[in-house]
Amino acid sequence: MSGELQVLIVDDDFHVGRLHAGYVDAVPGFRALPxxxxxxxxLRVVHGSGPDLVLLDVYLPDALGLELLRSLDVDVIMLTAAADSASVRKALxxxxxxxLIKPFDAGxxxxxxxxxxxxxRLLAEKPVLDQDTLERALHALHPGDGGGPGRARSATETSVLEALDPGEALSASEVASRVGISRATAQRYLSAxxxxxxxxxxxxxxSTGRPEHRYGRAPR
Incomplete structure (x- = not known):
């Protein structure tokens, strides 16, 4: 996966739509369409511009977002005040x-x-997926980042994470050198x-035109 991911926000409140566009533009690798x-x-923008992702409200002036969802051949995340379980189940x-239930913050x-x-990124790693890659991709969508304690990390994994100072991006080889492990081991822990x-x-x-992966701490 390369380049910025284009995001279309669909919200009946113009000011809310602009606010959320600002949230999107603040995330590296993403760009909000108007x-x-x-x-x-x-529908006009999806068919004309082909965004990668639509952030969709349920309550629109000419249709329910849950009905529009049927017609969108694009990835969609719901951003809405509709908090009833029936709407959530229908959307999924x-x-x-x-x-994501309104109100929410930029983080x-x-x-x-x-x-x-x-x-x-995980789905793009291989032309044909194996089950392990698929499970990792599905898990990546819902990593359980709601504030509770995460899974226990090994000492080596913790050292790999601590080798990344805030605000910097390193290659797997650079991380390996800092921690004192092989590049392959660093790559495995960085992927996890x-x-x-x-x-x-x-x-x-x-200079060769080939992309290099750089790793940095995710903002909290």
């Missing part, structure tokens, strides 16, 4: 990848977007940390 406020406009049953949406980016949401992955293109 928000739209109706199902008709959403119709293919929504996530559900909550950023975590959803970073999880989505990890999901996309990325799946859990503790580490973000960036692509840097060198």
């Amino acid at each position: 928000p739209v406020g109706s199902a008709e406009q959403a 049953r119709r293919g929504a990848l996530g559900y 909550q949406l950023a975590r959803k977007l970073r999880a989505y980016a990890r999901y996309r 940390l990325a799946d859990d949401g503790a580490v973000d992955i960036q692509l840097r293109y060198g």
Whole structure:
């Protein structure tokens, strides 16, 4: 996966749509398209611009977002005040990848977007997926980052994470050198940390044109 992921926000409140667009643009690797406020406009943009992800409200002036969801051949996360269990179940049953209940803050949406980016990256790793990769991708969408304690980390995994100072991005070889382990071992632990949401992955293109993965601590 390379380049920025384009995100369309569909919300009947213009000011809320602009606010959420600002949240999206603040997350590295994502770019918000101009928000739209109706199902008709959403369909026009999806068919014309082909966004990677739609952030969809339930309550729209010309249709329910849950009905529009049937017609969108694109990844969708619901952003809505509809908090009843029937709406949540229907959205997930119709293919929504996530559900975020309003009001929420920028950090909550950023975590959803970073999880989505990890999901996309994992699915793009191989032309044909094995079950382990698929499970990791599905887990990446819902890493359990709601504030509770995470899984226990080994001493080596903790050392790998602590080798990444805030604000910097290192290659697997650089991390391996800092920790005193092989590059392959560092790569394995970095991938696991990325799946859990503790580490973000960036692509840097060198003089050969081949991308290099760089790893940095995910913002909290």
